[in-house]
Amino acid sequence: xxxxxxxxxxxxxxxxxxxxxxxxxxxxxxxxxxxxxxxxxxxxxxxxxxxxxxxxxxxxxxxxxxxxxxxxxxxxxxxxxxxxxxxxxxxxxxxxxxxxxxxxxxxxxxxxxxxxxxxxxxxxxxxxxxxxxxxxxxxxxxxxxxxxxxxxxxxxxxxxxxxxxxxxxxxxxxxxxxxxxxxxxxxxxxxxxxxxxxxxxxxxxxxxxxxxxxxxxxxxxxxxxxxxxxxxxxxxxxxxxxxxxxxxxxxxxxxxxxxxxxxxxxxxxxxxxxxxxxxxxxxxxxxxxxxxxxxxxxxxxxxxxxxxxxxxxxxxxxxxxxxxxxxxxxxxxxxxxxxxxxxxxxxxxxxxxxxxxxxxxxxxxxxxxxxxxxxxxxxxxxxxxxxxxxxxxxxxxxxxxxxxxxxxxxxxxxxxxxxxxxxxxxxxxxxxxxxxxxxxxxxx
Numbered sequence: 001x002x003x004x005x006x007x008x009x010x011x012x013x014x015x016x017x018x019x020x021x022x023x024x025x026x027x028x029x030x031x032x033x034x035x036x037x038x039x040x041x042x043x044x045x046x047x048x049x050x051x052x053x054x055x056x057x058x059x060x061x062x063x064x065x066x067x068x069x070x071x072x073x074x075x076x077x078x079x080x081x082x083x084x085x086x087x088x089x090x091x092x093x094x095x096x097x098x099x100x101x102x103x104x105x106x107x108x109x110x111x112x113x114x115x116x117x118x119x120x121x122x123x124x125x126x127x128x129x130x131x132x133x134x135x136x137x138x139x140x141x142x143x144x145x146x147x148x149x150x151x152x153x154x155x156x157x158x159x160x161x162x163x164x165x166x167x168x169x170x171x172x173x174x175x176x177x178x179x180x181x182x183x184x185x186x187x188x189x190x191x192x193x194x195x196x197x198x199x200x201x202x203x204x205x206x207x208x209x210x211x212x213x214x215x216x217x218x219x220x221x222x223x224x225x226x227x228x229x230x231x232x233x234x235x236x237x238x239x240x241x242x243x244x245x246x247x248x249x250x251x252x253x254x255x256x257x258x259x260x261x262x263x264x265x266x267x268x269x270x271x272x273x274x275x276x277x278x279x280x281x282x283x284x285x286x287x288x289x290x291x292x293x294x295x296x297x298x299x300x301x302x303x304x305x306x307x308x309x310x311x312x313x314x315x316x317x318x319x320x321x322x323x324x325x326x327x328x329x330x331x332x333x334x335x336x337x338x339x340x341x342x343x344x345x346x347x348x349x350x351x352x353x354x355x356x357x358x359x360x361x362x363x364x365x366x367x368x369x370x371x372x373x374x375x376x377x378x379x380x381x382x383x384x385x386x387x388x389x390x391x392x393x394x395x396x397x398x399x400x401x402x403x404x405x406x407x408x409x410x411x412x413x414x415x416x417x418x419x420x421x422x423x424x425x426x427x428x429x430x431x432x433x434x435x436x437x438x439x440x441x442x443x444x
Contacts, residue, residue, distance in 0.1 A: 094156030095148050096124045098140070098169060110142035120165055122155070140168060145176045197222045205255040207347035212251065216244050223252040246338050253323050253372065254347060260286060261320050262369070290318040306387055308364060319364070322349075322371040329354075329376050336374060348372055354379055 104117040115121045115137060122143035125132045145155070152158050152170045161169065202221045204212055212220065219237060226235045239245050259275065260267075260282050269279045294317075297307065307317045327335055332354060339350055351370035353362050358379065367373055392401035397415045413421050 094154065096122055096143070096145055096154075097156035098122055098161065099157050101137075106137040108139050108142050109136045110138050110144075113139075115139060120161075120168070140172055143172060143176065144179055145173060147180065149173060149176070197225075199225045202255065204251065207254050207344050208251060208342065209344050210247060210251075210342040212247070213244070215239075216248050216251075219245075219248040220251045220255070223248065224255055227252065227256050246335065247342055250339055250342050250348075254343060257371065258282060258320070258322070261322060261371075263320075265290070265320075286320055293318040302387060319368050321368040322373060325372055325374050326377055326380055327374070329378070332374055332376060339372065350374065 098120060101115045101117055101119050101121045104114055106115045106121065107113065108115055108121075120140040121137050122140055122145075123135050123137045125135050127133060149155060150173075152166065152173050155169060155173070158166060158169060197218050199221060201217055202224055204217075204220075219239065223235065223237065226233060237245050237248060239248075259279055265286065266283075269276060273279065297317075308319075309316070325335055332352065336350055336352060339348060348371040349369070351362055351367060351373045353367065353373055353375040355361070392403055393407050394401050395407060395410060395415055397411075400410075402410050411419065413419055
């Protein structure tokens with residue numbers, strides 16, 4: 001009876017059950033679609049936190065292949081960084097850096113030689129008055145690192161090196177440590193005690209009109225010994241101001257006056273001369289000095305047309321002469337007066353090579369006759385620059401002298417029948433003739 005009465009209800013419940021089953025199937029399908037979409041979607045990128053330090057990753061070795069002339073590939077091991085390890089971190093805040101030289105224009109600060117392109121070079125920027133100065137370059141073998149560099153990884157750019165060059169850097173860092181330790185060794189007090197001259201103390205030469213003090217005799221004897229020393233000639237006399245350095249130099253010049261200054265090269269000497277051996281030794285020194293002079297002219301690329309020609313009484317190249325004294329302008333007259341004061345009359349002849357007309361007042365053949373020639377640093381520099389610069393050529397039209405490259409421009413635009421100025425040059429000339437203020441030639 002209940003089923004009959006509630007039959008409709010039972011039918012409705014069945015329908016609701018079927019409907020619920022269909023709804024659950026639809027929800028399961030929707031869940032499957034959403035799960036598939038989530039699998040396809042990319043995971044959200046993690047935000048980088050400021051100040052987070054990057055994890056250092058170890059370097060790995062790879063190889064780069066280079067082709068040779070025979071067609072075979074040459075493998076060169078190179079140390080490179082892992083992915084995510086930037087070269088900026090390698091070179092950041094490094095006092096010294098290493099690289100393959102991109103050009104051949106840089107000069108090594110230590111050996112003063114050019115650094116060949118693609119050679120290893122160390123560079124750093126030292127401080128100048130508390131601020132970064134100019135970048136200084138050195139060969140790898142010439143570099144001395146500071147105490148901050150304890151291993152090859154402390155040098156910026158090491159990750160870009162080949163394996164062989166990296167090993168060279170490691171060796172140089174260790175050698176640099178030894179050099180620093182040697183420089184930082186404390187000096188023993190015994191090494192700071194002045195050592196007296198151990199050679200023969202010479203008597204004052206003939207022609208000297210001054211009495212020497214004991215330390216001046218020692219200085220003169222030491223300089224004389226350095227003049228005749230075959231292994232190491234020359235030196236620096238570094239006495240205090242007012243201790244008579246000029247006097248000691250004058251005494252050495254008098255004591256070492258050349259015997260063959262006015263003799264021709266290769267001249268024969270009397271076999272019975274008492275100073276024959278001394279003359280032969282001096283002749284060898286003059287020959288060696290001439291060879292050194294020729295080598296210096298060749299190294300400075302001085303054209304042969306600029307070298308002096310020996311004609312008649314004019315001496316040839318590398319002529320023999322006396323002592324050249326180079327000093328500041330303010331000390332020029334002081335040297336002359338002290339030579340005249342401390343030597344007897346006729347002992348030394350003095351010539352002063354200075355002034356705008358120096359070449360006319362003291363020609364070369366006259367200069368070789370003096371025992372001492374006084375000049376200044378500025379004169380020496382100006383004459384050397386004039387000798388090494390190319391000669392000027394006289395213009396065939398106006399007679400003015402120009403360098404070869406400037407003469408071509410002068411003949412094309414300014415002088416001669418076919419010369420024609422450009423519009424800018426003509427405008428500049430009109431400005432000069434009219435007294436205008438425009439252009440470089442303007443003015444009242």
